[in-house]
Amino acid sequence: MKQISDKLFIAPQLTAADIRVARANGIAAIINNRPDDEETGQPSASANRRTAEAAGLGYTHIPVVPGQINKDHVINFQLALKRADGPVLAHCKTGTRSATLHAIGEVLEGRMARSDILPLGQRLGLDLSGAVKWLDANQARRESTVPDVKAFFDNRTFSVQYVVSDPVTKQCAIIDPVLDFDEKSGATATINADRILGYIESKGLTVEWILDTHPHADHFSAARYLKDKTGAPTAIGEKVVEVQKLWKGFYNWPDFPADGSQWDKRFAEGERFKVGTIDAKVLFSPGHTLASITYVIGDAAFVHDTLFMPDSGTARADFPGGSAARLWDSIQQILALPDATRIFVGHDYQPEGRAPQWESTVAEEKAENTHMSKCRTKDEFVAVRERRDATLPMPKLILHALQVNMNGGRLPAPEANGKRYLKFPLDVLEGAAWD
Numbered sequence: 498m499k500q501i502s503d504k505l506f507i508a509p510q511l512t513a514a515d516i517r518v519a520r521a522n523g524i525a526a527i528i529n530n531r532p533d534d535e536e537t538g539q540p541s542a543s544a545n546r547r548t549a550e551a552a553g554l555g556y557t558h559i560p561v562v563p564g565q566i567n568k569d570h571v572i573n574f575q576l577a578l579k580r581a582d583g584p585v586l587a588h589c590k591t592g593t594r595s596a597t598l599h600a601i602g603e604v605l606e607g608r609m610a611r612s613d614i615l616p617l618g619q620r621l622g623l624d625l626s627g628a629v630k631w632l633d634a635n636q637a638r639r640e641s642t643v644p645d646v647k648a649f650f651d652n653r654t655f656s657v658q659y660v661v662s663d664p665v666t667k668q669c670a671i672i673d674p675v676l677d678f679d680e681k682s683g684a685t686a687t688i689n690a691d692r693i694l695g696y697i698e699s700k701g702l703t704v705e706w707i708l709d710t711h712p713h714a715d716h717f718s719a720a721r722y723l724k725d726k727t728g729a730p731t732a733i734g735e736k737v738v739e740v741q742k743l744w745k746g747f748y749n750w751p752d753f754p755a756d757g758s759q760w761d762k763r764f765a766e767g768e769r770f771k772v773g774t775i776d777a778k779v780l781f782s783p784g785h786t787l788a789s790i791t792y793v794i795g796d797a798a799f800v801h802d803t804l805f806m807p808d809s810g811t812a813r814a815d816f817p818g819g820s821a822a823r824l825w826d827s828i829q830q831i832l833a834l835p836d837a838t839r840i841f842v843g844h845d846y847q848p849e850g851r852a853p854q855w856e857s858t859v860a861e862e863k864a865e866n867t868h869m870s871k872c873r874t875k876d877e878f879v880a881v882r883e884r885r886d887a888t889l890p891m892p893k894l895i896l897h898a899l900q901v902n903m904n905g906g907r908l909p910a911p912e913a914n915g916k917r918y919l920k921f922p923l924d925v926l927e928g929a930a931w932d
C-alpha cells in the first residue's frame with residue numbers, strides 16, 4: 498500500500514485478507530479499477546465488495562481496460578474519492594491504472610501540474626506516462642472552451658443576473674434571473690427578464706438552460722417566466738427539496754409537494770452538463786442556504802451568495818437552514834479551483850457607493866477577500882460571520898420571495914376575482930434581528 502495523499506492510497510490487487518487489514522489501518526473505502534477475469538484466480542469485484550461492505554467499508558468498481566481510459570472513468574474516480582468519509586484505497590492489478598486516473602483528475606481540476614505526474618510515478622514506482630499521453634490527447638479542446646459572460650445588474654435588489662454563452666454554438670444558459678416586484682404597491686414586472694431576452698435575441702443565442710443557484714430570499718426568480726417565453730428547461734440544486742420541506746411548514750402548506758418537481762432538473766453534487774460544447778459542473782455550496790450550488794461553466798464559476806467581491810467579503814449564513822461553518826467549507830471548495838478561474842458573484846452591495854462590480858478571480862479572492870484573507874481558520878471565520886449575522890435584520894422580501902421561489906418562480910394562482918395574493922406568516926422566523 499503506497500500513500501499518494503492524506504485521502505488516497507494505492508495498492509496492487511487486493512485479497513479479502515488485504516481488505517480486512519486495510520480496515521484495521523483506518524481505510525474507509527475501496528476503489529477497484531480492474532475489470533473482472535483479467536487473470537485466473539483474481540478475486541471478483543462482487544466478492545471483494547461483499548468483504549468490504551461486511552467490514553463497513555465503501556466499495557466502488559470503476560473497471561478500466563489498460564490503455565482505454567475515458568473521461569467518465571476520471572470523473573467517477575474523483576467523485577468516489579470525494580464521497581468517501583475517510584482515506585480511500587484504490588487498486589487495479591499493479592496500481593498503475595488507479596494512480597493514472599487520479600493524476601489525470603488532479604491535473605484537470607487544477608490541483609496538480611502536468612509536470613508533476615512523472616515524478617509522482619517515480620515516487621510510487623509506477624509508470625504514469627499514460628496519464629501525460631492521455632492529457633496531451635484530450636485536454637487541448639477543453640482548455641479552449643471559455644464562455645462569453647454577460648452580466649445584468651438589478652439596481653433594486655443589487656442582484657447580478659447572467660447569460661453564459663458558447664461562442665461557437667451560440668447556445669446559452671441564463672443564471673439567477675430576477676422577476677421585478679415592488680413590495681410597496683404589490684406590482685410585478687418583467688423588465689429585467691425582458692432585458693435578458695432582448696440581449697439573447699440580439700446576439701442570436703438559443704437558451705439551453707434556465708438555472709438558479711438557490712431559492713433566493715431577496716427577489717422573485719424569473720425562471721418560470723423565461724421558461725414560458727423560451728421553452729428551455731429550468732434547474733436548481735437537488736437539496737431544494739429540504740428548503741421546500743422547511744418552508745412549507747412556515748407557510749402552513751401541508752399539501753405543497755416538497756419534491757423538487759417544480760423544476761425540470763435537480764442537479765446533484767458533481768453532476769456534469771454542457772452549455773453548447775462547454776463542460777459545466779455543479780459544486781454543492783451550502784451555507785448561505787442549505788440548497789445552494791455553484792455552477793462552474795468552462796473557466797467561469799457562478800458562486801452567487803458565497804463569496805462576494807473581494808472588498809465585500811462573504812454572504813450571510815443565518816437564514817433558516819444556513820450555517821457559517823458549511824459556508825466556510827463551500828468557499829474552500831471554490832477557492833480550490835484553478836487560480837485563473839473567473840468568479841462571478843450574485844450580489845454586489847456597492848460598498849462606499851462605488852460602481853457595481855461582479856467579476857473577480859480565485860487568485861484575487863484568496864489574496865484580497867476581506868473575510869477570507871483575514872480569517873485563517875474555520876473557527877475564526879464562523880465567529881466573525883455569526884457576530885455579523887446577529888446584527889442583520891431579515892431581508893425585506895424573504896417572506897414574499899420564498900413562497901414564490903420554493904415553487905420554481907411561479908406566482909400564487911389567481912383567486913376568484915382574478916388577483917393573486919401572497920401569504921405572510923407572523924412570528925415564524927425566530928430570533929431575527931429588528932431594524
Ligand SMILES: [Fe+2]
Nearest residue numbers: 713714715802
Ligand atoms: Fe441569496
